[in-house]
Amino acid sequence: MIVLSLNPKVFEYPFNTLDKIITPNEQFYVRSHFPDPEIDIHSWRLSVEGCVSSPLQLSYDELLQMPARTVVSTLECAGNNRLFLIPPVEGVQWGLGGASTAEWTGVPLVAVLERAGIQPNAVDIILEGADSGEVELEPKPVGPIQYARSLPRAKALDPDVLLCYRMNGEELSVPHGYPLRAIVPGWYAMASVKWLKRITVSERRFGGYFQTTDYAFWQSHNALPTRVPISKMLVKAEISRPQLHETVPTNTEYHISGAAWVGESTIAKVEISTDNGETWAEAQLTGTPVRNAWQFFECLWRTPASPGVHTLLARATDENGNSQPMQHDPDHGPYMINHCLPITVEVV
Secondary structure (H helix, E strand, O other), X not given: OEEEEEOOEEEEOOHHHOOOOOOOHHHOOEEOOOOOOOOOOOOOOEEEEEOEOOOEEEOHHHHHHOOOEEXXXXXXXXXXXXXXXXXXXXXXXXXXXXXXEEEEEEEEHHHHHHHHOEOOOOOEEEEEEEEEEOOOOOOOOOOOEEEEEEEEHHHHOOOOOEEEEEEOOEEOOHHHOOOOEEEOOOEOHHHOOOOEEEEEXXXXXXXXXXXXXXXXXXXXXXXXXXXXXXXXXXXXXXXXXXXXXXXXXXXXXXXXXXXXXXXXXXXXXXEEEOOOOOOOEEOEEEOOOOOOOOEEEEEEEEOOOOOEEEEEEEEEEEOOOOEOOOOOOHHHOOOOOOOOOOEEEEEO
């Protein structure tokens, strides 16, 4: 793992080691906003309250007894690839490894909401973690706050949205949210709240710090910029090999490889450029497509006969025809970075 911060824990997956769809638990990237909370599993309860007919207090054992579901899902930090932004911006300087894929097992959120009796006037479902601390960047609230995000009712009722207690067949580790975390397939991972302790069903839109001030972007409508919470992952391809600044030999066949993903859709094609976008060739997609999980690609490159520096790019297109742009959208600020990422290599 590439350690970006120890307190709170921020560990990056070494993307150049990518060789299997499922990321091993010990290599799965970690993004925490505050120190890991200390939780006593015997006294821990998941509270479900708000616009429900029967508020709940569920123990860990009670959740384990409910019907479970397993999904494969890629999680990506909304700030992944921030290292590629010019000029540099504040925040964790993620390279390529702020994304990983796992098999998640847990109880569908909809099953818990139905058990509590979600009311017709419910608008947002607020997921609150046990982690808390003070925010450093202005503007900020005074004093410590809990990490919390909300889902609109329609997304919360998706049967693939899970309250998870197992990751790749193993009990969740503390850095990954033990005893319980949300998994929201297709959305950036800030929505997959860790260390869940409370679910509040609200009759109005949630306006918390991590919903509106942070993890939000500008969107213009009728020339009026509006602050919008980050949600679906944008289409993206990342080259895993060669890695950034790698040296490769002249006049040889090199297998370019990597992964592409998109929220709530599937990848239709990936194109590769070895001349900084002047020309493009379609790569081969490998493996069976899995909705909400990354898709591997590969392409054979005959390296030039003469030494020099070359910039490689990958460009993904999803089944709806959405392709990666060449430049980062400035309205996205330090988030949702899905432009074609330049991988500079030296041919020697």
